């Protein structure tokens with residue numbers, strides 16, 4: 044449902060979603076082909092525009108009164124191209140999982156649009172939504188709790204086939220599940236085992252196999268390796284990179300830590316308090332960050348080289364993250380930003396290429412929501 048109070052607020056400066064070629068379609072196959080043609084023409088597979096999710100804050104036990112709202116996601120825009128990985132990074136509570144749930148249609152957006160191949164999926168329901176959901180799957184953070192302990196691995200991986208029997212008819216399911224176990228590097232003979240008989244890394248492989256079961260095009264990975272040991276994290280990330288090549292998957296890879304997403308992401312979006320602070324390619328974000336928040340996050344990433352570590356500029360952020368129910372005026376980061384000026388409290392900085400870098404081919408020319416965006420060499424400050 045659209046929130047009319049948002050209508051006058053500034054919208055992030057993202058390009059408009061180009062008009063979908065509206066050919067006259069006569070069948071479901073024709074409709075799917077028309078949507079595929081949009082991506083083949085080079086349009087992003089997913090376009091997120093000014094996505095908003097406000098959770099109402101209520102008071103009273105019998106008669107509930109709304110006294111405010113948690114602005115978990117408050118105008119987020121980004122694109123995802125076919126075959127690419129977009130990393131989304133930010134501190135706990137900044138709205139990463141809520142974005143994931145909105146993309147999966149597990150939560151209803153307060154406002155904004157999510158275009159899958161040019162079609163707004165926030166307004167779909169019934170069969171049309173079910174068809175889209177098949178193509179967008181999710182891998183969850185905790186492989187210990189996201190798998191039902193009373194189900195065998197075969198039943199867990201094959202569960203999506205109950206909802207979409209057209210992908211694997213009953214007689215074909217066991218073979219399909221065994222193939223999936225093989226694809227994620229697990230012995231197909233383990234099909235009758237239970238989750239507790241696997242290690243954390245193996246359980247996450249089971250979660251990935253389940254995510255792949257319906258041959259999706261997009262996988263939303265919400266902190267898929269955060270609960271794993273560092274050595275196992277690398278194995279799971281390598282597996283995901285291999286599967287991406289093999290199946291031409293597009294990933295949204297959510298993490299707290301900039302160092303984890305670097306190895307798998309083509310582009311990275313940095314979130315702060317329900318908004319994107321900065322979006323750019325791997326090189327732009329890690330070597331030429333222009334937003335103070337990204338610079339602070341980067342300065343906290345562990346650096347293995349002792350000499351580089353000694354010379355780097357460590358930025359310690361002071362103050363707590365403000366409540367998403369009552370975010371600061373203007374720039375949301377201003378209460379913790381060492382560069383904040385009066386303008387930052389009065390005017391909200393939009394996510395756009397900063398004026399001073401526009402038209403130049405410097406890697407600093409990428410989207411940053413800061414009035415005073417400038418490059419700071421955080422990691423290589425030798």
Ligand SMILES: Nc1ncnc2c1ncn2[C@@H]1O[C@H](COP(=O)(O)OP(=O)(O)OP(=O)(O)O)[C@@H](O)[C@H]1O
Nearest residue numbers: 098113115134135136137138139140141142299367
């Ligand atoms: N169902 C809900 N009802 C009310 N508030 C919610 C709900 N879900 C999330 N929130 C709030 O929205 C904000 C964003 O939560 P979200 O889970 O998206 O953050 P996150 O970035 O994924 O955090 P983490 O890194 O800890 O997983 C938080 O303040 C959270 O408390």
Ligand code: SF4
Nearest residue numbers: 374377380387413414
């Ligand atoms: S707009 Fe101002 S407060 Fe916000 S990040 Fe930039 S300098 Fe800091």
Ligand SMILES: [Mg+2]
Nearest residue numbers: 139140141265
């Ligand atoms: Mg989360």
